[in-house]
Amino acid sequence: MQKVIKFLTTLIFLFVIVVFYFSLNKDPSYQTNSLVGKKLVELNLESFDGDYSLRTKDFKKNNFTLINFWASWCSPCRVEHPILMSLSKSKKLKLVGINFKDKKNNAKKFLNELGNPYNLIAKDEIGKKSVNFGIYGIPESILVNKEMIVIKKFIGPLNTRDYNEILKIIN
Amino acid sequence: MKIIIFYFIIFLNLSSSYAAKKNIDQNQIYKNLRCLVCQGQSISDSNSDFAQTIKLVVKDLIKQGKSEKQIYTFMADKYGDWIVYKPQLNKQNFILWVLPYVILLGGGLVIFSIIRKKRKKF
Numbered sequence: 001m002q003k004v005i006k007f008l009t010t011l012i013f014l015f016v017i018v019v020f021y022f023s024l025n026k027d028p029s030y031q032t033n034s035l036v037g038k039k040l041v042e043l044n045l046e047s048f049d050g051d052y053s054l055r056t057k058d059f060k061k062n063n064f065t066l067i068n069f070w071a072s073w074c075s076p077c078r079v080e081h082p083i084l085m086s087l088s089k090s091k092k093l094k095l096v097g098i099n100f101k102d103k104k105n106n107a108k109k110f111l112n113e114l115g116n117p118y119n120l121i122a123k124d125e126i127g128k129k130s131v132n133f134g135i136y137g138i139p140e141s142i143l144v145n146k147e148m149i150v151i152k153k154f155i156g157p158l159n160t161r162d163y164n165e166i167l168k169i170i171n
Numbered sequence: 172m173k174i175i176i177f178y179f180i181i182f183l184n185l186s187s188s189y190a191a192k193k194n195i196d197q198n199q200i201y202k203n204l205r206c207l208v209c210q211g212q213s214i215s216d217s218n219s220d221f222a223q224t225i226k227l228v229v230k231d232l233i234k235q236g237k238s239e240k241q242i243y244t245f246m247a248d249k250y251g252d253w254i255v256y257k258p259q260l261n262k263q264n265f266i267l268w269v270l271p272y273v274i275l276l277g278g279g280l281v282i283f284s285i286i287r288k289k290r291k292k293f
Contacts, residue, residue, distance in 0.1 A: 005281060012274070035251060101220075127224040128231065134249040136207045136221050 035134055040148045045129055048099060048107070048121035058120060060146045062094040064170045067142045068118070069135050071102040072110035077139045080157035081114045087163065088117035092170045099123045100130060100138050143169065195233050200242055201226060203256045213256065 045054040059065045068084060070077040088095055097118035099107045102125075124130045133142060134153070141154040143166060151169060154162050201215035206222045214222045214229075225246075232242050243255050252258040260268050 008277065008281065035249075038248070126227065127220070128228050131224060131228045131249060134251075136250070 035153055036150050038150050040133060040142075040144060040150065043132070045098065045122035045124065048104070048123050050123075054096070054120065054122045056148060059094075059096075059144065059148055063092060063146055064151070065094045065096055065144050065146075066166065067096045067098060067133065067144065069098045069100045069124075069130060069133070069138045069140045071100045071138055072106035073102065074100075074138050076157040077110075078114065080139055080159075081117070083158040083160070083163050084117040085115050087158075087166060088119075090167065090170065093166070094119045097121045098130065098133075100135070101125065101127045195239050195242075197226075197229060197233060200229050200233075200239060203243065204229075204246060205254050205256055207250065207254060 043054055043056060047054060066087065084095065087093060095118045097120070099121060102123070104123075107123075127135075133140075137155075139157050141158055141162075142150055143152045143154075144150055152165070158166075198215060202213050204214040204225060206212045206214050206217040206219060206225075208219050208221045209217045212222075214225050229242060232245060237245070243259065246254050247259065252261075252264075258264055
């Protein structure tokens with residue numbers, strides 16, 4: 001009996017050590033890996049000018065679509081804008097911009113000043129619809145295929161490394 | 172008369188428990204959802220932009236008639252299990268859910284056998 005108790009105590013002790021070892025070495029920040037491979041549904045987004053609703057069929061025309069969440073008040077969006085302009089030159093990728101909690105005039109000024117990289121622009125004035133995309137701050141970008149399955153999610157402004165990664169995926 | 176009172180009490184209990192099920196406590200849901208842009212705060216504790224948006228979405232889901240469990244599933248589907256303070260049972264966390272019960276059962280068995288052995292000695 002003594003042996004069993006000793007064995008169980010050692011086992012529990014080792015288990016705790018292993019759990020602590022892996023938990024303390026794990027990145028505590030929010031990870032989006034679990035969203036990769038999931039299908040986006042319930043789009044229900046109004047276009048920027050309010051003349052049509054963005055539907056799933058709009059995404060089926062191209063093999064890949066990058067959905068970018070942006071706003072004129074967001075300074076990191078300004079930083080990533082040249083990357084989006086470069087990506088817009090690729091014929092294999094469609095860019096959909098979702099204007100997030102923004103004023104229409106300010107958004108227009110932003111695009112007039114920096115250029116419009118988007119094939120389609122939608123708006124989410126209150127921010128509730130972006131919850132369907134798992135957005136928690138902007139800029140964020142989601143690369144989806146024509147079946148609306150998430151291939152990669154980019155949190156924060158896109159950089160040269162992301163640019164190269166996107167080109168590698170779509171080519 | 173006693174039977175009528177008995178049925179009346181049962182009816183009251185059933186209706187109150189049904190009402191409790193129907194009225195979802197939205198504050199309880201806010202407390203069980205993690206604010207992803209804050210440090211160690213729930214949606215309930217935070218006034219951040221993200222928390223405010225999630226509160227609006229939760230209110231909408233309640234209006235649509237979704238249950239508490241359905242709301243947590245919706246949020247976990249969009250943001251991953253990290254957003255829920257009490258994650259639901261799945262393949263990844265199966266051991267974490269089951270292990271305490273296994274340890275409790277094992278410990279109980281060890282204590283039981285020790286006591287039985289001691290009793291036999293006397």
